[in-house]
Amino acid sequence: MSVKDENVVFVGKKPTTAYVFAVVTQFSDGQNEVHIKARGKSINKAVDIAEIVRNRFVQNVDVSIGISTEKLMGERDEINVSCESLSTYSTLI
Amino acid sequence: MSVKDENVVFVGKKPTTAYVFAVVTQFSDGQNEVHIKARGKSINKAVDIAEIVRNRFVQNVDVSIGISTEKLMGERDEINVSCESLSTYSTLI
Numbered sequence: 001m002s003v004k005d006e007n008v009v010f011v012g013k014k015p016t017t018a019y020v021f022a023v024v025t026q027f028s029d030g031q032n033e034v035h036i037k038a039r040g041k042s043i044n045k046a047v048d049i050a051e052i053v054r055n056r057f058v059q060n061v062d063v064s065i066g067i068s069t070e071k072l073m074g075e076r077d078e079i080n081v082s083c084e085s086l087s088t089y090s091t092l093i
Numbered sequence: 094m095s096v097k098d099e100n101v102v103f104v105g106k107k108p109t110t111a112y113v114f115a116v117v118t119q120f121s122d123g124q125n126e127v128h129i130k131a132r133g134k135s136i137n138k139a140v141d142i143a144e145i146v147r148n149r150f151v152q153n154v155d156v157s158i159g160i161s162t163e164k165l166m167g168e169r170d171e172i173n174v175s176c177e178s179l180s181t182y183s184t185l186i
Contacts, residue, residue, distance in 0.1 A: 040137060043136055043137040044137050051160060065158040065159075065160065066158075067140050067156060068144075080144075082140045084140055086160075
């Protein structure tokens with residue numbers, strides 16, 4: 001993970017709580033923004049993570065959301081996969 | 094479905110293409126904005142729908158996304174369910 005990706009959390013197959021913990025830790029460490037990124041079937045988990053972080057752990061968080069499509073190599077052909085990026089910003093600066 | 098909900102597509106268990114068709118039809122019928130709403134595990138399908146609509150069927154569409162949490166009655170307790178609303182706007186007016 002490069003320095004640039006420090007405040008990015010990529011959502012995969014771990015339990016939701018693992019990613020919630022990762023995001024909350026970044027905010028406790030002084031980050032003002034943390035980006036939660038997910039592809040395909042992990043997108044609903046990413047939304048859960050953002051909602052749990054802002055409702056239970058970190059106060060005054062704004063969320064800005066973008067979606068896009070990436071082309072990945074499937075078994076035979078290129079396949080289109082939807083991606084979602086949830087940028088969470090602490091408004092307490 | 095009330096008149097107010099005319100331009101809202103609620104995503105459930107039907108195939109993705111059914112909802113894509115519903116959204117595209119609304120735009121063809123002259124709507125300038127269509128809202129795609131989903132809860133829980135349907136959220137990733139809603140993102141697919143918005144991406145397919147804007148990449149393949151309707152040109153010049155902007156998407157604005159909001160997330161929230163709703164409380165639903167589960168079998169025993171109230172459960173929190175994440176919701177996502179993708180508002181698609183035609184910028185050709």
